[in-house]
Amino acid sequence: MSLARFLDLADFSREEVLDLLALADRLQQHPEPKALAGRILGLVFLNPSLRTLASFQAGMARLGGNSFVITPGQGTWALETRLGVAMDGGAAEHIREGLPVLASYCDALGIRAFAEGKNLDADVSDAGFKAMATLIDKPLINLESAINHPCQALADWKTLDDLAVAPRSKFVLQWVPHPRALPLAVPAAALHMAALRGHDVVVARPEGYALPAAVMDKARAAAALSGGSVTETDDRATALAGAQVLYAKEWGSTTHYGDADGDARLRADLGHWQVTGRTFEDAAASCHLMHCLPVRRNVAVAEEVLDGPRSVVLHEAHNRLVVQMAVLHRLLA
Ligand code: CP
Secondary structure, eight states: OOOOOEEEGGSSSSHHHHHHHHHHHHHSSOOOOTTEEEEEEEEESSSSSSSSHHHHHHHHHHHHOOOOOOOTSSOOOOOEOOOOOOOOSSOOOEHHHHHHHHHTTTTEEEOOOOOOOOOOHHHHHTTHHHHHHTTTTSSEESSSOSSOOOOHHHHHHHHHTTTTOTTTTTEEEEEEOOOOOOSHHHHHHHHHHHHHHEEEEEOOOTTTTTHHHHHHHHHHHHHHTTTTTEEESHHHHHHHTTOOEEEEEEEOSSSSSSSSHHHHHHHHHHHHGSBGGGGSSOOOOOOOEOOOOOOOTTTTHHHHHTTTBOOHHHHHHHHHHHHHHHHHHHHEE
């Protein structure tokens, strides 16, 4: 299997995902330091990153290739993303010129472009990222868009494989607190991944934080293919009963989307959704704590849990490097 683009895990069959994971395992055991010699990856970060930025650069280097990083407005021209505006503000260059120019310098391009967080339908449809994708005539990687983070999802799948978590076991995606509304990309990607892996997935979230119907429907379609299931509840303790995985994630209210004050009022009383040692009394004794990082200690997840034996967050983060090397190999080798 060769890849043209890596934008959404849902673009691939279960067998194709397993094939990518097998390649990741192979490269982990038998490194290929010259596989991408002479190849160049361009990385455009319209939003901040630690893991994605460092792991893609490290992955290209480990495969013998090179990379360049553009963070618009920080040493390079700020990029305008809107169409139809008079560019008389801070942005000197438009993505309609900037992205094709960058693509012409490399063999594959990765783009990170978070949700605008104003219009739920626009963000759920990934309209902004899809518009950027039309400007690129090279292999393209989604480094996190408004509604997707396929690299994180693939790394999370590998982590579950590494830990021998049975596909039909209970996987709880739980909303956790954060000082402000965060995008839906990671919860949507994690939910779809767990459903496609065959888990019985429960989304545990307070009222006002239900995931959009399109996100739930996509996960249910994946579950139908794999024999898993997808349900949701606001009863966290019941959700966690017997759980083998607790995937903690922050996201913004979908009933107050784009309304920072309304969201803030809603989350003001939700501090008790933090994952603590007590939380695990409801879960299976062997339950793992997953989180994509970065995580706010003692806000989203208690320190005792992050530093404890149930936490696999560092394992997940390391697997970003491992699975992305497989993606790069498929795109460029
Ligand atoms: N999980 C993740 O994508 O991390 P960064 O935002 O640091 O890249």
